[in-house]
Amino acid sequence: MFNKIKHRNTKQRKVILEELKKTTLHPTAEMLFKMVKKRSPKISFGTVYRNLNLLKEQGQILELTCGKDSCRYDGDITPHYHFFCLTCKKVFDLNISVLDKEEKLYKDIYKKTGLAIKYHRLDFYGYCKECEIKMKEIKKSDK
Amino acid sequence: MFNKIKHRNTKQRKVILEELKKTTLHPTAEMLFKMVKKRSPKISFGTVYRNLNLLKEQGQILELTCGKDSCRYDGDITPHYHFFCLTCKKVFDLNISVLDKEEKLYKDIYKKTGLAIKYHRLDFYGYCKECEIKMKEIKKSDK
């Protein structure tokens, strides 16, 4: 309870956060590793992971739901939802309203189940435009 | 496009599906492996994974969103949402209404973004009752 750690501003952490904030690709740790490597060539994979976990705990970034694939990270921490392309694995931001019934819904669930919700996640899945076009072309040539 | 596979009804697949359908634990592959092993002692881990993937593709079961932990599987394929305990990792079914604005929402998103949504997922996170009690006790004893 009194193990307050004073984190330092290392060059690596700064670069990781900056690179993540400046992209909308919702990169995986590996993608980000490559991006960061351009500015900090000696950085290691472990450092990227350690910092992503730290920044996540500090609430400076978000870790999106990852399936069996690797996690995606988001430097945009304003509440918003995502669309995941089932084919190419791209992740898109959705500009729809975040459940404003949030509080009511949370209370409803609490009343019904006794479960106190901290946060929720609403993910949409489908095929992005590019992939849909590709799929149509494949179907055509199959006939 | 013409690689239609005729799947067989193997004893193993049957047991895996039955065991998954009869529990509400939303087990991981490993948990299910242990459950199935009681009835099919010689079954292997690979078989469990292969069948879970097959049953998932066939739409007979659901794979829930897994973080960095292992995936959870659900034998209940009726639309419903889940609550994930951040501490003990238990998964609970929620008995709240599934977005009935679903179609409207889907269309709105399509209009706005051109993205055609196949399905969505709404996950809630927090601490279950048991874990909340434990946490309170720890805080008490810390004072």
Add this chain to the structure above:
DNA sequence: TTAATTGCAAAACTTTTGCAACGCT
């Protein structure tokens, strides 16, 4: 018979971790 499936073990992947060296504060 024959092609899908299994069991086993190895491989593939993603993420975490131990440790000595390094570098913020």
Add this chain to the structure above:
DNA sequence: AGCGTTGCAAAAGTTTTGCAATTAA
């Protein structure tokens, strides 16, 4: 100086896969 952090490499954990043997249809 003190200790949080890094780079490196090894380890851990989850899921997939190659292959010969087995089995459902």
